[in-house]
Amino acid sequence: MTPRNGVRPAKPLDESDRERLLGGTHHDPHSLLGAHLVRGGVVFRVLRPYAESVTVLAKGLRAELHDDGDGFFSALLPLRKVPEYALQVGYEDTTMEFADPYRFLPALGELDLHLIGEGRHEELWHALGARPMTHQGVTGTRFTVWAPNARGVRVVGDFNHWDGTACAMRSLGGCGVWELFLPGVGEGALYKFEITRPDGSRTLRADPMARRTEVPPANASVVTDSHHVWHDEEWMANRGARPVHEAPFSVYEVHLPSWRPGLTYRQLADQLPAYVKDLGFTHVELMPVAEHPFGGSWGYQVTGFYAPTARMGTPDDFRHLVDALHRAGIGVIMDWVPAHFPRDDWALAEFDGRPLYEHSDPARAAHPDWGTLEFDYGRKEVRNFLVANAVYWCEEFHIDGLRVDAVASMLYLDYSREHGEWSPNEHGGRENLDAVAFLQEMNATVYRRCPGVVTIAEESTAWDGVTRATHHVGPAGFGGLGFGLKWNMGWMHDSLGYVEHEPVHRRFHHNEMTFSMVYAYSENYVLPISHDEVVHGKRALVSKMPGDWWQQRANHRAYLGFMWAHPGKQLLFMGQEFAQGAEWSEGHGPDWWLLDPSYSAEADHRGVRDLVRELNTVYAATPALWQRDTVPDGFAWVDGGAADDNVFAFLRFDADGAPLLAVSNFSPVVRHEYRLGVPPSVPAWAEVLNTDAARYGGGDVHNDDPVKPESVAAHGHRTSVQLTLPPLATVWLKPV
Template structure:
């Protein structure tokens, strides 16, 4: 049966004006494939942006992949959009765009706006839908109570394909629904407030971990379809757990079916390789100065927040976007118009992105993975910031891990690595990340970064976690760290869940659960997490004993928390100054035997009128070896 392409459009003139000015933020409602009824006929409307094409056809099984059968029409307005309605095509049809460039080059491309793609290594797009009958209204209407910057924010980062697999079928991925049924009760029981999913957009090369994306609007078919992913997100929401997605607007791969040279020209990427090619990742950089590309990227951010009810976007590799000389030697980059190294087009894009996201979705968060001292990453754009809600505190992560790697006998020489973070710790809204990047490529797992014998390794890691949870900023822990996974993360296999049957690992898991309970239950640990008013050093200079003590403050003075860390394997009787008289209760002791500690017990203690550490009163505590105490005035 013949199914000719009919003239039809979802675009208005206003849509086109917005698109061409970089201000259309819901292009997913227009471009791509949309099943609908036109002139009493059901079929699919196709629309694709290919301004340098001489011909564009839709090819698929329905027409024997014949490029002469169903040619799209170019719009009359020079927008570069090709479109048309094909009757009788239905959901599930696979297709590509057959493009003949202005120079005669022939390409077959997946749809940049496809809602689903074939499972790799196949590369065609699939006519699909993101319709879903959501049942997370309570979360969506109240998520600001969980997602605001003055609320507890403890993130469990995971990779869907390697978090868990069935023991009987270790080569098979769990689908999104199977993951949901295991993940949701686990995360809820562990007490994390959010999960962060490493990129789940379609990517052809699985070992890229999802960071080399070809289908920006398609959830990876490796784990199911759109509705399966929505079930996972909905299940998390119904358990009052927020969902953050890793989002990659910094680069994309050069796969033949993807965005690279989409219509035979450098359409999405910058034409100049000094700006358009990423030497580290052998990938291509978006042309942030092109209005239509900004519309594409911001529409993609909106898509996940809108259609998938996502609560936050962690924006990958922001530093690589900000600097023209990122990973480039002299002569490999060109200064901006003012002679500087800043990528002004990328800066403009990031500001516009955050303004648009927070303007339309005020209860979400954007989080920058940014590793330099660029000022104001998490400050409002009207204060000349980039407008992100939070920024990963990479300096804290590096300094802290370097300190804890040291043999305790040498830590007194590295004392400042633990204290230096407060020098700059309030310049941004910082998130403390112990992420996937720290447990791959020979860096060792967290537990094997720690020095000493088995007991000391676990004691050190518990002390590190206690320090992270009681320090300023929000928290992020990569999967496996919570039970002290011993091997490095391997994307091709499940976490070693069997380890949790052993006391040291089970104790670590219980300790992280206790930390999440502490963090969520004590306002002093989160209400002023980005303000110098929320943190006060009590003991900063005792490098000989490697002891640190600090206070955390919330809005109410009675909520104050005292933290004391002893980062040597020596039991100490130690006097600590306190701001008020009365009894002090031990809320958490990382050396507790239930956590595989040595069981040195510190009971509640009373302040004495002995001036100490700039306070008029003090308490005397028994500091367990390689451990931390968290205390609160009763």
């Protein structure tokens, strides 16, 4: 072939290299493609399927490459060094000009690779995934993915017509990371990774580190960057001023897609903060917002661990919602699901052709209850993926708390498994030691990096030390798991069991309401009436109550009054604040029409909502109800044994010893002149809350004037008061 303008043929590619590049199995395409200094000049080699011509453009240089077939173009140019150059690629109906992806050095640093290899990259989202950036003076997007078992990885997307032949990634050493910088690709681009498995087959996968996704059921990843300007500086600076277990903590649990169906994150920001602030809740808890393919899972089967669901907007739209809640003085807790993930063949399951995120033992990988896969917590890279994910939500979205779902299923090797279906740990026990270590690392990392953030465990067993510090070893020989709070599932189960009985039978179940105080200080507790208690035939809270409609509402109000006074923080699921009678459905959300003034019974529901507002108002203003939640000095029974009366009476104390007297009467009769012992230091008591008040829909039985103690001994006190106890009601009294 005769050289033209100094352009000479390049040495042909080795046939095996050519096949590997075409087949997507080359671990180092940059060593062959791009520009390379050799004897006699610089070799340019480009792989562009369907191109009719490729021309190298540089300062003072324009050289058309030879067509080598199969989409390969090459030439040897008589240059002394590799110039900064671009490619002009001609197709049948268009011509494109861009920088050659294969002329760039790796856009991921050695420190990042070292930390990834060690499983200690606490800002993993900055290293892996799709990151818009300027690299070597050129704007584009760096794509990186962890796929250690892959024979090759290519980037496909709407920018290359979903054909990755020209976008092969390079392997960056032994850590299993693949990388490619694509000039000209920017925000909004759709992409996936085309992975060649060890057996030679190919699979198309969404990015595990994608920070934005398509709207389900579409499942491509989306290149994104944040442009949100935060306005919650005051909130962030002050949120850790007081330990959460010594602070008011009243939580409104929300399923965002169905709270007001059809609203976007930004529309929710215009409505949700005002509603929650009006009711006086200190926090919202959002059911999982990480991307999930099936809406009916309520977000508990996650495929996009780093992406807020696109159903309601972009990641910055979600930031806007969090910002709005913070500016309203409301903290944001998020359900976080590190226990399992679904088997969708475009997501994490056997991501690179072999078990990667899941355990390699099929018996350990398969979750017996949910048809999903359990993470391999013993693999350092998987542990890193999850620990960094917890930090990511707190740092990138200013989340104030993580409620960790299904902790019990993580802690036990025999969880929902029969004899013979599981193997003991190295000590012969049933504890999942890898999961224990993961939870300890996650909690320690979050608390170190994110001041003011609280982690909350949904843990339904008697595991010792869920909220104990990780460095404090308990009787079983384990350090604490390091959570800040734990859902009190025992209190929830027992107390709901009690109130579901007819009042005439409650005397036989009295201990179900008092037993919680036997273990109240074993952990730092949240009292949860969550979404799980108002679905799947369990009935809404008010519908669990016996009796006619008036009695059901009265029981509902009395129960909330008891709950708010009981040691522990509060959590109430949406719809229960106004006594919705129907079970929750993610399809239509709360029955807001019950609050419509045109509805004849609207006072029934508005009254309950007014009570919840008042409960939160008095609660926040009364340190006795929250300051000493986790120490025995904050609580004392006055009478915990009045089973025949269905009465519970106790005192709460703040750090200065100031008391609040809470009395619940779960009988449908008024109890006149009911004597209760009280501390002699209090000269008089006055009602500050009565769930039977007329404005809440009650019968308005109350104690008129401040009640003065008498020198009559009762319940271990030298003085006592005589109260009028309304039927099916809770009364709070404070010193005058």
